[in-house]
Amino acid sequence: MSLQPSYLPNYFSIDDILASQERIPCTFSVNVQKLGNLNPSSEETDLKAGTALELPLWLVQDLSTGRQPVVIPELPKVYKEGYREILKADASAVDLHKFNLYYFELGSYVRVFDRKSDVADTLIHAFTNRFRQLMDVIDSTEHNPTDFQRMDSLERRLFKESKESRMKLHTWLEHSTTPIETAAMVLNHKKRKRGTDL
Amino acid sequence: MFGEKAVELIKELDRCPTSLPPYNTDLVSEVNNEMRHLIESNQDDARSEEENRSLSGESLLPTIKCRHSAVIRNIRCLLAYHYNRLRVLRTMRWQFGGVLPSDIKQNLSHLEVEWLTKYSNSLAQYMRSVGEEGINLATNLKPPKSLYIEVRCLVNYGKFELNNGIVLLLKKNSRHFLPRSECEELIRQGVLEHLVS
Structure with a gap:
């Protein structure tokens, strides 16, 4: 793809979408109910605080910001x-x-x-x-x-x-x-x- | 994991940036289903969160937040999938000319075919409206140096009539000296080869 001249990151950019799919290690800081299936290594229905998981960057970006961050990301x-x-x-x-x-x-x-x-x-x-x-x-x-x-x-x-x-x-x-x-x-x-x- | 199927669509485009893979109806509808499911469970949870607000207990807000960002991600992937396909399609319209080869046409969804027809029509309408007699924007993409150019024929094309009425037989490997304006399109379509000494 060409170097796109529009604003960055381009909303439609294929490269940017693929880059933001990379997984980032992070730890949950609060309990998240009903989403236990995000953690493939456990059978529980809820995600407990303190669980360490690798989540895609786009999810981490949304969850780690705001007043009450849900996850704490690591490098x-x-x-x-x-x-x-x-x-x-x-x-x-x-x-x-x-x-x-x-x-x-x-x-x-x-x-x-x-x-x-x-x-x-x-x-x-x-x-x-x-x-x-x-x-x-x-x-x-x-x-x-x-x-x-x-x-x-x-x-x-x-x-x-x-x-x-x-x-x-x-x-x-x-x-x-x-x-x-x-x-x-x-x-x-x-x-x-x-x-x-x- | 959320959004996996949507990224699969994007990867499909990434594998072949200059051609169009078949429109993946199945995967698109699967992504749509995933989004519908996420939105419905979010609505349910938001409702029960409203009702139980006074009671102490675990909040469902983090769950809702997770699902919501998955929905937004899916939307981005779907939009990017369709937008980038249209970009390729638009480039194809310029490179292949008005008629696309049938095996490429098979890969389009019916909405894309419709879009292409509309685009071609607008383009033709615009080209007619410029100047007194209209102007063909698909010619003279590179600055012309001479009126006539030497070309070699790459395929057995058949008869080709020039503007002055002369009919040529374009046979494979035959050489011709033709007006640039009339053979440029055939060169772009790979019928003729421009010989530069």
């Missing part, structure tokens, strides 16, 4: 001290995709669960550090799939977009005329059709 482990140290040491060597597919996007949500602003600082530090490497990878002509595999979804999006625009600039400088091309979707559709014919 997911990939944003905790230990992992932050790894990022601080050398962010560009890290396989961020293994940490979390939506590391930066999710991070911008969970940073509020951390009372000190350490998470936010680490995220900025990691992004600026890795960005330089990202630009290098985009510039290089040889394609190394392991570089791509180690990026989180935001970096992948940047990678694809800049690769594309770089190619466009290149053809324009080279030929200065741009050929009319078959529309991308038509091309895709044909390829798929050919696949089914065989």
